[in-house]
């Protein structure tokens with residue numbers, strides 16, 4: 001069995017590969033529109049395209065065995081300009097959902113965002129895979145062409161292997177007369193209720209994600225819709241010859257996104273396919289509990305400092321804080337409570353608490369909510385020490401303090417005379433008053449804030465909240481008196497340390513020019 005350190009190294013290598021790939025796509029798309037970081041939201045969007053196009057296709061569809069094929073032919077050829085395009089959109093958006101879902105789940109796995117408090121989201125992703133396949137495959141049956149015949153018979157034989165129905169369901173496809181309208185209507189219902197249930201599971205999937213991001217950026221949504229329309233015009237979805245139960249289908253043009261399992265079924269048989277499908281699902285479902293597991297201590301509320309303002313409750317990206325009626329008799333309505341099993345120890349709540357201010361005596365430095373492993377007192381000692389490092393190289397002005405996070409570019413690598421770095425679990429842990437405080441220290445001319453790339457915060461919302469706090473649109477905000485030219489934000493992933501270093505050099509130059517223009521050399 002591989003050791004857990006070799007597992008970690010392997011994962012690190014995979015993560016770096018993902019980050020490199022994303023950095024390449026950042027160039028044409030920009031970090032916010034990078035499709036690789038939007039796979040979950042794109043899956044949602046494609047679902048809506050499939051649902052909307054499905055309603056139109058259903059209006060034109062004849063649900064009888066005899067009329068189904070012909071009705072699809074009519075919409076494809078006689079109404080190609082609308083029915084045909086909508087049918088193609090329905091097919092291509094369904095195919096795209098498989099692609100985005102596979103990328104999304106692989107990314108969450110590789111970036112280690114599936115265990116611990118995220119177990120529920122991961123776990124509920126597994127039935128999504130089943131529901132998506134059931135929904136897609138049942139759609140192909142309805143065309144009732146040769147391909148439908150092949151996959152309908154294959155699917156029914158696969159189900160019959162379980163022996164749960166007295167009469168084999170595949171018997172419905174034995175002879176041309178055996179497929180009744182009633183059975184066909186049942187297939188139509190499967191294709192309507194399958195996707196509805198899929199939507200329900202998708203809703204459960206994000207139910208516990210606090211403030212989930214469900215919609216992709218507008219540009220990506222419009223861009224992919226246009227792409228589907230172009231594809232629909234260039235290569236419209238068409239049917240095979242009509243189904244004929246007296247013939248064995250040959251020369252099938254498979255939709256490999258949904259149908260790759262059918263050749264496996266033909267070659268290895270139903271038993272092996274069941275073993276594979278159930279085995280892989282069980283392994284996937286168990287992933288969040290597989291080693292290496294790490295669990296830092298959860299955040300703790302200090303009631304004597306908590307005034308029940310709800311900021312930590314609003315900002316926590318994992319819904320770990322709740323507000324309950326006051327228990328200590330102090331004149332506030334509510335108090336914060338942390339659910340230890342939901343807390344990832346990201347520290348974002350520390351950054352959001354109004355009491356987290358460093359402009360106080362060390363012994364008084366207790367805040368409303370804090371991390372046991374890195375509390376506010378220690379957090380303040382660190383920049384003070386780092387600033388001392390800058391101050392000892394006073395000739396190397398302008399001095400810059402770099403605040404970063406454990407998941408983005410490593411701030412240790414950018415340290416040099418005049419530049420000190422400090423990482424914390426998430427950049428969202430840094431209260432804005434700490435930026436103000438650091439700038440007030442001797443030797444510090446600028447503060448550079450870094451952390452995971454835009455839209456890719458390991459703790460979901462840390463870099464977004466930080467930007468909003470600096471911009472003064474989110475409490476607690478950076479005080480107006482702080483000169484914004486002395487603060488720079490540059491998001492950089494772990495593989496972008498060189499870019500971060502270049503940005504620091506550029507920032508120092510700007511700070512130098514700023515000081516000269518003000519007539520006070522640093």
Ligand code: HEM
Nearest residue numbers: 040041043044101105108113114121122125126212213214
């Ligand atoms: C149609 C399929 C799917 C859709 C539409 C979808 C959508 C989403 C969305 C919108 C989020 C929330 C993103 C956020 O705001 O942080 C999310 C998170 C997540 N999804 Fe999916 N998902 C799908 C399939 C899956 C599958 C199959 C898995 C794994 C088996 C999976 C695993 C996860 C995990 C672990 C997260 C949590 C990420 C985090 O907390 O940072 N998803 N998904």
Ligand code: SF4
Nearest residue numbers: 316343344346347349
């Ligand atoms: S440490 Fe993070 S997850 Fe835990 S309560 Fe605070 S904000 Fe929520």
Ligand code: SF4
Nearest residue numbers: 306307309312353368
């Ligand atoms: S942010 Fe601080 S003061 Fe406000 S509710 Fe949370 S712990 Fe209490």
